[in-house]
Amino acid sequence: MKRIVSLLSAVFLAGITAMAQQRPPAISSPDVHPDHSITFRYFSRNAKKVMVSGEFLSAPVAMTKDTLGIWSVTVPPVKPDIYPYSFTVDSVQMSDPNNTYIFANERFKRSIVDVPGDQLLVHSLQNVPHGKVSYRYYKSGTLGTTRQLLVYTPPGFDPNGKTRYPVLYLIHGGSDTEETWTKVGRANLIADNLMAQGKAKPMLIVMPYGNVRPAPMPDFTKDMVNDIVPFIEANFPVIKESKGRAVAGFSVGGGQTLNIGLTNPDKFAYVCSYAPFTATDEFKKNFTDWSPDAAQMNKQLKLFTISVGTEDFLYEPVKQNIAMFKDKKLAVKSYIVPGGHTWMNCKQYLATTLQEVFK
Amino acid sequence: MKRIVSLLSAVFLAGITAMAQQRPPAISSPDVHPDHSITFRYFSRNAKKVMVSGEFLSAPVAMTKDTLGIWSVTVPPVKPDIYPYSFTVDSVQMSDPNNTYIFANERFKRSIVDVPGDQLLVHSLQNVPHGKVSYRYYKSGTLGTTRQLLVYTPPGFDPNGKTRYPVLYLIHGGSDTEETWTKVGRANLIADNLMAQGKAKPMLIVMPYGNVRPAPMPDFTKDMVNDIVPFIEANFPVIKESKGRAVAGFSVGGGQTLNIGLTNPDKFAYVCSYAPFTATDEFKKNFTDWSPDAAQMNKQLKLFTISVGTEDFLYEPVKQNIAMFKDKKLAVKSYIVPGGHTWMNCKQYLATTLQEVFK
Missing domain, CATH: 2.60.40.10 (Immunoglobulins)
Structure with a gap:
């Protein structure tokens, strides 16, 4: 490049x-x-x-x-x-x-x-069919404005065909933008490569802008549920049930993922949180003195993962949260790997969980 | 924003x-x-x-x-x-x-x-239907590599419908990238707004990466004709004749526009050059001692425009080129406006010529 x-x-x-x-x-x-x-x-x-x-x-x-x-x-x-x-x-x-x-x-x-590696890496531009990344505008009733999001559609995607695709909603970190997952995280190339190898299911990846300043943070949860998901489901041939929806995100977006996913297990069957930052009022409100119906949630959630690196500055709070969810009897799968709070790690978290969702 | x-x-x-x-x-x-x-x-x-x-x-x-x-x-x-x-x-x-x-x-x-203006401007995000901007990869046989380009498709675009769209190939300035026309020039919003007012025809706008360093500049002409146009025509429902193809560009891209368009009048019926930089070997080779069949070219070219600002540092050479093309009896239309070699001017050049192509 x-x-x-x-x-x-x-x-x-x-x-x-x-x-x-x-x-x-x-x-x-x-x-x-x-x-x-x-x-x-x-x-x-x-x-x-x-x-x-x-x-x-x-x-x-x-x-x-x-x-x-x-x-x-x-x-x-x-x-x-x-x-x-x-x-x-x-x-x-x-x-x-x-x-x-x-x-x-x-x-x-x-x-x-x-x-570049001597061998091609999971995020490399390889000689495989490429999906498309489209920049789209949607109206957010929650936030009273028009916002931009990016939509990855997989190779062979037919907007008018009979296939109904699952959708991964993928959220960036705290001061990132809706472009960080493609420009830094190469989410589109990771998806191209894993799909070409048959390791990931064909899916859409929707990358919204997760910051809602000066609105309060919980408004992004509302924006996701009431504006983003309906916009995608009105404009793309997608599965409109929880089994066709995954939510994932990194850092602040990893915290948003837990807030969005675990308060809406009827809407998202896959929740994948990467090095979540959870020192927020919304997280505290949702998960302090929380008494989930674990049996019910474990039935609804086909996959619930939390990834973190051992050198991540959030390693300790993330471990505590994993323990908290386990304590509530939720079937959380943890991926503890080497590395820090970096996009190098983040690409690996995505590459791992892309192979697990919608299966 | x-x-x-x-x-x-x-x-x-x-x-x-x-x-x-x-x-x-x-x-x-x-x-x-x-x-x-x-x-x-x-x-x-x-x-x-x-x-x-x-x-x-x-x-x-x-x-x-x-x-x-x-x-x-x-x-x-x-x-x-x-x-x-x-x-x-x-x-x-x-x-x-x-x-x-x-x-x-x-x-x-x-x-x-x-x-922002007190009234909405031609490049403002307005409450109108929005087209899409997609990031695509194509293989350039000319350059022996995979390159990225951006494709704007208009509101209501149906990739599988019966409508065949015309295509504007739009080239950035000398050290710009394939993103400059959307990120700085707002070509997508200008097109949305003019189409909503019925002032521009529905069309695709293809924004390639015009720099081919270290390859010689004329290789971009080959890349356009032999790789980019065929990629678009193989993947989108477009008009595959000269009357459905326009080429436009700014500065170095304005010079490329003249090189591409005027050496291929059988392929591009619309040629719109914005403040062209023409002090290149390719331009010299094409247009020194040039004896075009003006009657034939004026029949092939439905529109040939050159725009420039009176404070543009290229104002004098652009005027000389306009005179040179007139001297060859080509029906060139010149737009001389206030302003310099800027993207403020460039947006206006696009807004003007978008209303004239494919009509």
Whole structure:
């Protein structure tokens, strides 16, 4: 996915952009090498110190400047995956200005670097049939506005055919956007690849925008149940029963998943929560002094999973929640794996549970 | 489209993110006020100088810092439109870290601010039926790779119906991406609004990625004719004749439009070039010592337009090209309007020509 800037086009672009307005020269960053080492570059004649931070590094590393003002550093080989990173130029943290691939988020600007494996990874663009990702608008009566969501439809999807598809409703993290699951999580490519191998059922994946600020958080639960699900069911050939609906999400979206799914087990038969953040009023209200009819819920829920990494900063509260649900006699399946509160882990959580829903 | 961060959610997010990793506090930027003035904010305790630059300003303006380290400035009312802007923090130019809306581009990182009008604008999200924007992959035999393109399908589009739609192939500027026409140019909303008013014909709009670096530029002409058009015609119910194909583009894409359209008048009956950049080998090769059969081409081309602003840095060469095409007796229609080499102008060029193609 890296877009190499050749010398010729760099000269050509330098010409046009110099005329249009003053911009830095065209340089290539990041460059991922065959041995999985990565070179990062940044242009500044005036900066005093440039550092790169990334989720493949245990600490920021310094770049060095050449005589033209191009700062660079090459980091040793890293495990193939997609990683967020950023530059710190003097006191300023920023995304890599030469990298098109930005971490879709409302509060920080980081770039992402894709280190391909020697074998294709579950999130790689592979030579398989591809589904489509469509950007759609829906009217939210709950929130009194028009909102955007993304819909993945699988390869061979026929909007007018007789097939009725199940739907996974997939929610991003706290300050992410409706694009984070495709742009960073590659949910569409993970689905393409698992479906091509027959490991996941053909399904729609609906990726809404989960933040409802300044509305109170529980309004997203209402938006999901009263606006998003009805919009999808009115516009796509889908199964309109709980056995055709799954809800999943990461971090704040993982907490929303528990709130939405476990208070509506008649509507969602599959609930998959990834590293859930649950220190919210809504979660407290729903699950403190909670006395569920466990036998009934275990019948309704065909799958209830919670995933978390042992280095996740939420590992302890997530373990406590798993214990709490077990204590209520709910059939919760836990996936405890290595790793932190990262989108590298998040992709794996999705890849695991995509193979289990609707089966 | 602005996402307001309430005090409550700011506290909530500050909690989770402080735990996850060190991030700046949640602040709201930009804030567009009812009188169309705009407040920009940036957090830094250490910066010495923070400036905002934007296409609504004739020169950068300085922000001032409060005791908490929040820099801000309010600029006087600006004409409603969508504008790119950036911050300069000490020596570093960057996008606004608190704004989700980023100018999709490979070489610079700017943010965009949407200043709504008192009346709805042609690019506003209006209460009309909305088409869909789908992200698709196609295999480019020309370039030997899988590439992404965006396809807008109009409201009421039926992939299996009897209607055959015309297609506008719409190309971005030099360092833009396949997303720039929707993310910055709002091509989908402009089309929704004009179609709702009956001013534009229902059509597909295909937005490919026009950069082929390090391949030579003419390879994009081949990619368009031999890969993109066949992919669309194999996968969508479209008119497979020149009268059902238009090509348009901005800046470098405007030059590509002339190269693609005028060397293939049997394939594209509508050619609309916006502020074309033509200082390329391909353009020189195609149109130096060119002796077209003007009578034949004027019969084939149902519409040939070139748009440019009088303050555009390409105004002079574009005027020379218009004169050159007129000299060759081609029926070129020129739209000379106020404004510069900007996406504000670009949206207007599209809105104008969308009402003329396929009629």
